[in-house]
Amino acid sequence: xxxxxxxxxxxxxxxxxxxxxxxxxxxxxxxxxxxxxxxxxxxxxxxxxxxxxxxxxxxxxxxxxxxxxxxxxxxxxxxxxxxxxxxxxxxxxxxxxxxxxxxxxxxxxxxxxxxxxxxxxxxxxxxxxxxxxxxxxxxxxxxxxxxxxxxxxxxxxxxxxxxxxxxxxxxxxxxxxxxxxxxxxxxxxxxxxxxxxxxxxxxxxxxxxxxxxxxxxxxxxxxxxxxxxxxxxxxxxxxxxxxxxxxxxxxxxxxxxxxxxxxxxxxxxxxxxxxxxxxxxxxxxxxxxxxxxxxxxxxxxxxxxxxxxxxxxxxxxxxxxxxxxxx
Ligand code: NAI
Numbered sequence: 602x603x604x605x606x607x608x609x610x611x612x613x614x615x616x617x618x619x620x621x622x623x624x625x626x627x628x629x630x631x632x633x634x635x636x637x638x639x640x641x642x643x644x645x646x647x648x649x650x651x652x653x654x655x656x657x658x659x660x661x662x663x664x665x666x667x668x669x670x671x672x673x674x675x676x677x678x679x680x681x682x683x684x685x686x687x688x689x690x691x692x693x694x695x696x697x698x699x700x701x702x703x704x705x706x707x708x709x710x711x712x713x714x715x716x717x718x719x720x721x722x723x724x725x726x727x728x729x730x731x732x733x734x735x736x737x738x739x740x741x742x743x744x745x746x747x748x749x750x751x752x753x754x755x756x757x758x759x760x761x762x763x764x765x766x767x768x769x770x771x772x773x774x775x776x777x778x779x780x781x782x783x784x785x786x787x788x789x790x791x792x793x794x795x796x797x798x799x800x801x802x803x804x805x806x807x808x809x810x811x812x813x814x815x816x817x818x819x820x821x822x823x824x825x826x827x828x829x830x831x832x833x834x835x836x837x838x839x840x841x842x843x844x845x846x847x848x849x850x851x852x853x854x855x856x857x858x859x860x861x862x863x864x865x866x867x868x869x870x871x872x873x874x875x876x877x878x879x880x881x882x883x884x885x886x887x888x889x890x891x892x893x894x895x896x897x898x899x900x901x902x903x904x905x906x907x908x909x910x911x912x913x914x915x916x917x918x919x920x921x922x923x924x925x926x927x928x
Contacts, residue, residue, distance in 0.1 A: 603628040604914045605647040605670075607636045608655065608867070617907040625915050635864075636661060644668045649914035653677060654894070656863050659687035666691040672917040674698060674925065676906040677897075679833060681806045682863070685928050696913045696925040699754070700897070700905040706758035708896035709831045712855025713763075713799055715890055716827045717742065719853070722887045740798075743767035748797030750774075750790065750813070751832065752781045756803030760785045771797060774804075794821035799829065806833035816841040825852030831896040834860040839879035846886055853888040857896045866893040 606618055609631040622629040632643050635655030641664040644650050649672040650665060657673065662684060665673070673683060674696040688695050715721065718739035726733065746769040749756050756774070760781050763770055770785035777787045793800060800822070804810055814828065815838040828851055830837055839860045845851040859880050875881065884891050913925035 602626070602915070602918045603630065603647040604649045604651055604911065605630040605632065605644045606651040607632050607634065607640075607643075608653040609633055613903050614907055617904065618911070621908055621911045625911055627911060627915060636665075638664060641665065641668065644670050648672060648918055649674065651676065651910050651914065652683075653867075654679075654682050654863070657683040657688075659684050659690075662687045662691045662693055666693060672696065672914065672926075674910045674913050676910045679805055680927060681833065688928065694917065694926055695928040696910075696917070696923065697927050698906040698910040698913065698925060700902045700909075702754040702758040704899040704902055705755045705831055705896040706762055708857065709755070709759050709801055709803075709829060710762050712829045712831065712857065712890060712892075713747070713801060713827070714742065716829060716853040716855045716888075717745070717799065719888065721890045725887065745769070745798040746771060746796055747799045747801065748773070748793035749785065750793060750800065750802050751804030752778055752785075753803065755831075756801075757781050759801060759803065791821060794818050795823070797826065798823060799827040801829040802832040802836050804832055804836065806835050811835055812838040812841075814838065814842065816844070819845045819850060822850065824850060826850070827853045827855075829855040831855075831857040834858040834862055839883070843879060843882050846883075846889060854883075855890045855892075856883060857892045858894050859883060859891065862894060 604627055606629055609615055609618060618629060630643050632640055634640055636652060644665055645668040650670050651674050653676050672694045676698050678697055678699045680695060680697050683695055719737050723737055743766055747763055748771045749760050750773050752760060752772050752774040757778055757780060760770055760772060761784060764784035771788050771793050772781055772785040773790045773793050813836045819841055861877050865877060883889050913923055916923040
């Protein structure tokens with residue numbers, strides 16, 4: 602029973618995959634790159650492949666199918682990078698590997714605090730030995746209203762964590778959760794646009810919420826609103842967002858994800874001319890903190906996803922009930 606693992610990181614995953622495969626009695630083929638038409642042949646002989654957030658489109662899925670692949674597991678919670686309809690058409694099942702929400706929730710709270718305290722600009726000045734104060738005055742979280750959009754595992758944890766800061770919390774989700782109601786008030790989404798000083802996104806990316814933050818919704822927001830996105834880049838219309846940063850409508854932002862980050866993040870592009878102008882602009886603003894989709898990246902995460910993704914392959918190949926199968 603063989604599994605081909607793509608995007609296997611030599612510095613923290615390789616040893617874990619090797620050890621885990623041995624424990625589970627699986628053979629593994631390890632590849633450091635994302636799957637593409639050049640390396641798809643490495644999946645030959647494997648009924649399962651193990652990927653991370655690279656684009657898995659219809660052509661690649663058909664090539665996997667032709668190589669005998671039946672199951673794709675992604676070492677992530679979100680699976681919008683896999684064309685699910687094409688996978689279904691190819692008869693390929695898809696699984697994910699959820700991990701605890703605390704790492705992303707911690708990171709979100711950090712981005713909120715960094716944004717309201719202008720930490721990007723502070724660190725920039727410190728690096729230049731500029732120890733002045735002008736322009737660096739921050740705000741205290743307890744004086745602010747935070748709007749949390751999406752109160753699933755991560756959003757609900759963010760709500761609970763934020764409750765300790767004494768801020769007012771508004772929440773929006775398609776489904777309400779009792780545990781959230783003890784700390785936050787569920788309101789219609791337009792009240793979040795109108796009343797929140799800080800808005801943080803925690804929904805998956807779906808056809809319904811693509812560009813949820815756009816020129817129309819930004820226009821309803823408070824002047825100087827802070828936006829934090831640790832969910833998915835395409836929840837925000839980058840052009841409208843950049844315009845709102847430039848005209849001051851958006852006062853600060855913390856973005857762990859951006860539109861069209863595929864192929865950029867997790868690679869060293871120091872010497873490359875990048876074809877993502879929006880990212881270049883966002884990185885240039887002193888009030889925007891950009892990180893490369895790494896809110897999840899903790900020791901706990903790595904151990905969990907390596908083990909669970911491999912166990913899920915084993916369960917699939919043994920024909921047993923598989924709690925990680927999503928499609
Ligand atoms: P979850 O599935 O537990 O919660 C998602 C919540 O969003 C659910 O309560 C659902 O009802 C709600 N929702 C779905 N569509 C909605 C809509 N149109 N409007 C309002 N609410 C909507 O997912 P979890 O674990 O909380 O993760 C949330 C997202 O965070 C993931 O889908 C993923 O895209 C992103 N993520 C980002 C990471 C990073 O490293 N930056 C790591 C992990 C997840």
